[in-house]
Amino acid sequence: MLRLAYLYRNLTRNPMRALLTCAAVALPITIYVLSMSVVDGVNRFLDNSARQLRLAVTHRASIINPLPAGYRAKIESLDPTRTRLLSVCGIDWIGGKIEGDPRPLSALGADHDTFIQTFPEYRLTPGEIAEWNRDRRAIIVGAAAARQFGWSVGDRITINPSLPPYQPMEFRVISTAPRAEDPLTLWFHRQYLVEARRQAGWEEERVGFYFIKCASQADLEHFRAAIDALFANTPDETRTQDEKAFMNEFITQQFNLPRNLTILAAVTVFVAVMAAANTMSMNFRDRLNELATLKAMGFRGTLVSAIIQAESLFLCTVGGLLGALGPYLAFNHTPLRDFTVPLIQQLDVRAATCGKAMLIAAGISVLAALWPAWLAARMNVVTALRNLE
Amino acid sequence: MALPISYNWRNLFVRKLSTALTFTVVTVVVFVLAVLLSFAEGIRASLSSSGSRANILVLKPGSTAEGTSIILPEEYARLPQTPGVARGPDGRPLISRELYVQTSIPRRGPGGAPANVAVRGVEDTAFAVHDEVRLVEGRMFEPGALEVIVGRAARDRYRNLELGGEIPLGRLGHRTCRVVGVFEARGGAFESEIWAPLTLLFDAYARRFVSSAALRLEDPAAAQAAVAYVNGPAVNLEARLETDYYRELSAKTREIVVLTTILVGIMGVGAAFAVANTMYAAVDGRRREIAMLRTIGFPRGSIMAAFVVESLLICMAACAAGLGLSLLVNGVRQDFLSEATWTVLAYELRVTPRTLVAALATAGCVGLLGAMAPALRAARTGVIEALRKA
Numbered sequence A: 001m002l003r004l005a006y007l008y009r010n011l012t013r014n015p016m017r018a019l020l021t022c023a024a025v026a027l028p029i030t031i032y033v034l035s036m037s038v039v040d041g042v043n044r045f046l047d048n049s050a051r052q053l054r055l056a057v058t059h060r061a062s063i064i065n066p067l068p069a070g071y072r073a074k075i076e077s078l079d080p081t082r083t084r085l086l087s088v089c090g091i092d093w094i095g096g097k098i099e100g101d102p103r104p105l106s107a108l109g110a111d112h113d114t115f116i117q118t119f120p121e122y123r124l125t126p127g128e129i130a131e132w133n134r135d136r137r138a139i140i141v142g143a144a145a146a147r148q149f150g151w152s153v154g155d156r157i158t159i160n161p162s163l164p165p166y167q168p169m170e171f172r173v174i175s176t177a178p179r180a181e182d183p184l185t186l187w188f189h190r191q192y193l194v195e196a197r198r199q200a201g202w203e204e205e206r207v208g209f210y211f212i213k214c215a216s217q218a219d220l221e222h223f224r225a226a227i228d229a230l231f232a233n234t235p236d237e238t239r240t241q242d243e244k245a246f247m248n249e250f251i252t253q254q255f256n257l258p259r260n261l262t263i264l265a266a267v268t269v270f271v272a273v274m275a276a277a278n279t280m281s282m283n284f285r286d287r288l289n290e291l292a293t294l295k296a297m298g299f300r301g302t303l304v305s306a307i308i309q310a311e312s313l314f315l316c317t318v319g320g321l322l323g324a325l326g327p328y329l330a331f332n333h334t335p336l337r338d339f340t341v342p343l344i345q346q347l348d349v350r351a352a353t354c355g356k357a358m359l360i361a362a363g364i365s366v367l368a369a370l371w372p373a374w375l376a377a378r379m380n381v382v383t384a385l386r387n388l389e
Numbered sequence B: 001m002a003l004p005i006s007y008n009w010r011n012l013f014v015r016k017l018s019t020a021l022t023f024t025v026v027t028v029v030v031f032v033l034a035v036l037l038s039f040a041e042g043i044r045a046s047l048s049s050s051g052s053r054a055n056i057l058v059l060k061p062g063s064t065a066e067g068t069s070i071i072l073p074e075e076y077a078r079l080p081q082t083p084g085v086a087r088g089p090d091g092r093p094l095i096s097r098e099l100y101v102q103t104s105i106p107r108r109g110p111g112g113a114p115a116n117v118a119v120r121g122v123e124d125t126a127f128a129v130h131d132e133v134r135l136v137e138g139r140m141f142e143p144g145a146l147e148v149i150v151g152r153a154a155r156d157r158y159r160n161l162e163l164g165g166e167i168p169l170g171r172l173g174h175r176t177c178r179v180v181g182v183f184e185a186r187g188g189a190f191e192s193e194i195w196a197p198l199t200l201l202f203d204a205y206a207r208r209f210v211s212s213a214a215l216r217l218e219d220p221a222a223a224q225a226a227v228a229y230v231n232g233p234a235v236n237l238e239a240r241l242e243t244d245y246y247r248e249l250s251a252k253t254r255e256i257v258v259l260t261t262i263l264v265g266i267m268g269v270g271a272a273f274a275v276a277n278t279m280y281a282a283v284d285g286r287r288r289e290i291a292m293l294r295t296i297g298f299p300r301g302s303i304m305a306a307f308v309v310e311s312l313l314i315c316m317a318a319c320a321a322g323l324g325l326s327l328l329v330n331g332v333r334q335d336f337l338s339e340a341t342w343t344v345l346a347y348e349l350r351v352t353p354r355t356l357v358a359a360l361a362t363a364g365c366v367g368l369l370g371a372m373a374p375a376l377r378a379a380r381t382g383v384i385e386a387l388r389k390a
Helices: A002-012 A015-051 A071-076 A112-118 A126-134 A143-149 A190-199 A217-230 A243-253 A257-286 A288-296 A301-333 A351-378 A381-386 B005-012 B016-048 B125-129 B152-157 B198-204 B220-231 B242-249 B251-285 B287-295 B300-326 B353-379 B383-389
Strands: A054-059 A085-095 A107-110 A138-141 A156-159 A169-175 A186-189 A209-214 A238-242 B055-059 B095-106 B114-122 B134-138 B147-151 B166-169 B175-184 B194-197 B212-216 B238-241 B333-337 B344-348
Touching: A002 A015, A002 A301, A015 A243, A015 A257, A015 A301, A015 A351, A015 B251, A054 A217, A054 A243, A071 A085, A071 A209, A071 A217, A085 A112, A085 A190, A107 A112, A107 A190, A112 A126, A112 A209, A126 A138, A126 A169, A138 A143, A169 A190, A186 A190, A209 A217, A217 A238, A238 A243, A243 A257, A243 B114, A243 B333, A257 A288, A257 A301, A257 A351, A257 B016, A257 B251, A288 A301, A288 A381, A301 A351, B005 B300, B016 B242, B016 B251, B016 B300, B016 B333, B016 B344, B016 B353, B055 B220, B055 B242, B095 B125, B095 B166, B095 B198, B114 B198, B114 B333, B114 B344, B125 B212, B147 B152, B152 B175, B152 B333, B152 B344, B166 B198, B175 B198, B194 B198, B220 B238, B238 B242, B251 B287, B251 B300, B251 B353, B287 B300, B287 B383, B300 B353
Parallel strands: A107 A186, A138 A169, B114 B194, B147 B175
Antiparallel strands: A054 A209, A054 A238, A085 A107, A085 A209, A138 A186, A156 A169, B055 B212, B055 B238, B095 B114, B095 B212, B134 B175, B147 B194, B166 B175, B333 B344
């Protein structure tokens, strides 16, 4: 008890210094929490891709080269019973924009009969599925996209595709996919796109890429090789990857954000260590005679070190708490919730990330107090007391 | 009467550890700022030197980039009538038909991930229209041969693009082309591309249409009329200044600058707190000294200035160190995948005068903000009490 009182007195006798140290630790921790939230978001996205046991089949030469529409039937014929290869979904990217709005969309046309089975993580309600099957102009918009553009279920929207047919296409929003991991993509019937293209005079029907849902990891491995083998030595050879590898290729090309943000987080933690170490070394210097007196009175070196460590731990933990709580509250309970970030669109600051940040703050405190605590433990009482001014 | 600067300088070495730690904190902040900005500066430098103000770029209405645009032969045929188009020595209009495709090439270095590199099919007129493009190594491709020339940035960043290297092109990847030349384009976006004869790409990709057309104007002032003509019913395509097109692509750099400002802003405030902490300690440790200075006649202002100068000395030294460190990344080649074109732009990280100004401003603000409150406390030191305590 007495020791706690001593700790408390020490912390409050230079309140300005305690406050500044807390702040100097809190701000880097804030950056850590923000950066790692982005990284975790990307990883969650990729993990979801991996869990879905899907393969992406693209043209071997380049993703922009479309594949023949007949490939779906050929791939399906690899497993006619549909027990290992559950569904094949042809997909076409049209990008798209809304008239008078510079923000680009990511709209994809998918085979409507297999979309529901291939992308079960959208968890559409039976009503939504019925709507999707009934209306060929149906479109599912990601939750973040819906919020950005102010769309809700039942709205009619017009999208200008960035690819042929280059003419406005009308859709009806049937779901805002609130439970999907991908908050940004828009899905509509590929058949509708094919018809629009045919009307505008684009005859040839080809498909951008295929997504294939497999029953198990073993089947995934099997079909990855089997599909490429099926189309080997044809005019349009394929490149089959699992969905995570497919997505990761795009992400690493975007400034390699996950890796670079991790580096940034590490650098800021380093800054926090420096700032905290500065305070602890100043405290140590100011209280040199006091610590020497304690030792002269018979307190052991370990206790004196522990006092310094405890003070550091307290300062850094409070700093860490403030630094983690700030973004947690801001991104979960204020309008900042709708703030969009590259790649994952929505910053999801989770309690687990904040908890990790607190642990790191504790780690910072240990590092910061290491040198003063060691000095204190080894301090020669006679020299220290003699040096008193 | 001001205190001599050597007084500040020598004071910094009284508390070596504190000074060193504060110095490190500010150095790291400046370093992070400079590195983050060097990404934006590199991209900006590359895209702002892309294109010419005398050129207009024609795309299909609705398409957002060259890669998604399709211009059919009958649409292209309407372009030569555009008013103000320059003519070459042979009297033909300077219009460059271009086909824009992409191919996947691994980056150099171990484990280099594949990148989508742009391949542009061009005719002879392209070199009159894009007059910034000039060969620096090797020779021009021969029409009819399976030969390409590559930009300098692409050669440095991607595998097998050196002179004599071979890359597979074509819809089926079955046309193996040899690199016979390397070109420069004032550091612009073309340098990240591979250029091939248009007929070669027509054949290899089984295309009968082009992606875009670039028109050279006699007078840049006539651009508006030409753009209006192309956008109008006579042609019904979408034209814009080439420079505007690349400015739009550089929108990404604004994102980086915003992100940098937020991150470095937070770090900077943190650093200011660290500096303030150090300066408070310096003030508290020198109360008697300050009182003494006041007694022998130094006014409050000089005392205050002395502490501000001391803080600025640390921060400016740290600024220099941080910038020095950031020079290590200067010139490192990076690339990014543009969301509009789905092809990569290879650029060099650049530490520019703009970075220097931003670093100085940040370090200056950190130093000033950090020193203000402690310096005020120093100036308010009560002379009698401070001396009596001794």
